[in-house]
Amino acid sequence: MAKANLSTAVRPENLETIATKLVESRKGSYLFKAVGYSSRKDSGHYFSSEIFTIGGYKWIIRCYPGSDDEITFVMGVRSKYVKDFVKISLTMLAQDGKASLNFHLGTKTAADFNMLGWRLRFYILRETLEALYLKHDSFTVRCTIEVIKQVRLVGTKMQCSEVPPSNLSHQLSSLLESEEGADVSFNVHGCIIDAHKFMLAARSPVFKAQLFGSMKLGDEKNTSIQVEDMDALIFETMLHFIYSDSLPEYYQETGCTRDLVAQAQHLLVAADRYGIERLKQICELKLYELIDVDNLGTTLTLAEQHNCSELKAACIEFVKDPKILGAVVLTEGFEHMIKSYPTVLKELRQKNHDNSVQEKLFIGRFSPQVFLFSFIVYAIGRFLRTFWKRIVPW
DSSP: OOOOOOOGGGOGGGBSSOOEEEOOEEEEEEEEEEEOHHHHTTTSOOEEOOOEEETTEEEEEEEEOOSSSEEEEEEEEOSSOOOSEEEEEEEEEOTTSOEEEEEEEEEEOGGGSOSSSEEEEEEEEHHHIIIIIOBTTEEEEEEEEEEEOOOEEEOOOBOOOOOOOOOHHHHHHHHHHHTTTOOEEEEETTEEEEEOHHHHHHHOHHHHHHHTSTTOOOOOTTOOEEEOSOOHHHHHHHHHHHHHSSOOGGGGOOSOOHHHHHHHHHHHHHHHHTTOHHHHHHHHHHHHHTOOTTTHHHHHHHHHHTTOHHHHHHHHHHTOSHHHHHHHHTSHHHHHHHHHOHHHHHHHHHHHHHHHHHHHHHHHHTHHHHHHHHHHHHHHHHHHHHHHHHHTTO
């Protein structure tokens, strides 16, 4: 059976560490020796160890000989809070000092302890204690405690590959080029262009109405939608933008050429016709960058026709200099604009008039300074002439 391929992000060589369960424990023992057993076994008194510390907690052991047949060992904790797991075992040491009897207590939690009380009890028969573990009227108990700290998990550290950039636009563009699954076609001056209804409807309100709404045409599969007054290249460029949200590379050129200006102008018209606002704004910006004397007339006409207020304002600002306006007036595009939109000429005149008024105000504002400077120059000149006449006879 062939092994499944691992992705780059989860290959073993990309794993820095493996997730590990860490358990920290502290273990210790304490010897408790009870001396004077015979004097206390019937007196009701108990044996008590010193308070000792193991695993960060304080412990104590008590032994109650009592008068019953059983002897009770009690394990107590003297720390206020026990947060960890605890294992406890008591071992009775025989008369020869070797371990003989073990009492084991499984893992317990803090809930098994009283804060300052006694809960853990162990029992041994009196006869067994006296026969096997009592020596010189004493016996010894070894207490072993293991404190298990809280479990920690160390997460896996992976050296993951960077997320690649989105290639959705490339995939959609490939779908347009391959025409796979295309369900609508357009006849643009004899050029048949196939596309996908869902994509066009999602990107253009006009296409949506034409394909699914009130403007919906017949559903015959062999019928192509006629596109009038548009070049096939411009229509294909618009479809490229619809699928990829970008323009072809040659639209990124910075140099101003007639072909580039003409294509940007026609594309703006197409974008406005099909309601693709982002494409329209991109074309506006491109035409703004390409404004010059030769194309200003046609660009200004286009801005007026398609309600491009910012592009129109940029064109009017471009001709605020009378010299530039004089050169623009001589172009054919400007002549066509004046015939089609005479109101634009009034705006241009008003703009130049406002500039002239501002220049006059600027000069008038500084006229006193100019007069004072002229007067000072005149006075210095007259003084020098008078002084020269006096010294010439010498």
